[in-house]
Amino acid sequence: MEIRILGPGCPRCHEVEKRTFNALAELNVSADVQKVTDIKRIAEYKIIGTPGLVINGKVKCYGRIPSLDEIKNWFKEEL
């Protein structure tokens, strides 16, 4: 599972990152997690507003902080 967290580095993006790792730990799976902080590269995903969460190339959520349950559900979809 390939995860990209999109954000220029503000606290909201850190929160998404934290929840992502919590979700991975709770489901006991590992994944390739990377943060994308360059705005031009973020724009390529065509999200409107950071933070953004991309799993296996699909944009799952943008412009808000998803809940832990939402993130876990997306992981279950994409595993």
Added chain:
Amino acid sequence: MKDWKIFLIPAAVFLIVYWLPVENSRFQGSVIEGFALLKEYARQHVLFCLVPAFFIAGAISVFVSKASVIKYFGAQAKKVLSYSVASISGTILAVCSCTVLPIFAGIYARGAGIGPATAFLYSGPAINVLAIILTAKVLGFKLGLARALGAVAFSVIIGLLMHLVFSREERKREGFNLAEVDQHKEIRPLWKTALYFATMVGILGFVNWGKSGQEFKIWYFIYRAKWFIGAAFIIVLIWMIVSWFRKTELKEWTLSTWIFAKQILPLLFGGVLVAGFLLGRPNHEGIIPSQWVARLVGGNSFATNLFASFAGALMYFATLTEVPIVQGLLGSGMGQGPALALLLAGPALSLPSMIVIRSIIGTKKALTYICLVVIMATISGLIYGAIA
């Protein structure tokens, strides 16, 4: 970071501290001014203005659906609608100024017209909810209102001009498309959300109701009763929170509020210290002599407004720090006009953000945009300075 670069930091600190003019009485006074201004902020603005403002900002970022606003950026929406929405969407979409550039990049990449996109780009930082609230509280309601109105009005103008200037290229661009993303379903009817926000704004407004002379009976009466009115609104708010919101939503709300506060307060306090040190409070000078300020940005001439705009455009202001800086400048002799010019150009642009904007829309469009911002801020300053 490489070790030699890390070494530069203690080296620089050492050199600064080695030459620090602590014996100089003006320097000593300025340091005191920095802390005096900080104390003033802590006493007058933090509890009843900033704290409620952070809760409002947190609520906006959690409870207001962005998708409902974003669809107006498409070329399909009627021009009047898309520009009006774009110019005030900053309040809803970009509560945290760090997200303005990513949103701008995103909507432009999806095909939003350069007009509405730049209208948003300009208005976002300028009508940031927290900034307007603090501007009105610290610098006065008139300047706060002028900032909000100026930002909205001129974002529409800048957007339209950008669209006109680049209309040939615009016609070649594809339509706007919103990808399918599983976004929040609305749990609450719109009127409940609206009332909830109105209540919070009401608390903020009444608790900060200014004193006035006895001439305006209603105004004075409200001032005398402000704590009772505020308390009544708070009780209403508590009832709303208990009956209209789920526990998980409230947790998200307080978390969002806390994230904003964590991010913005340290920078604001730093900005207040620096502003106090450099410019002092009204009737107390900081390190910078008032004559310099008065000469560069005093009065209301074209030159002073232009200088304020231009300097503001280049300077970087962390969220909210423009307020104590303009406060210090006003106290040192800056005119009302240049003050508004600085408020309109400062938060919207900075040297680093210009570079990012250029990477998104190209040098020609970026330069046009920057020039338009500086010109509009200058004009707004001139007009406001004349009537304020």
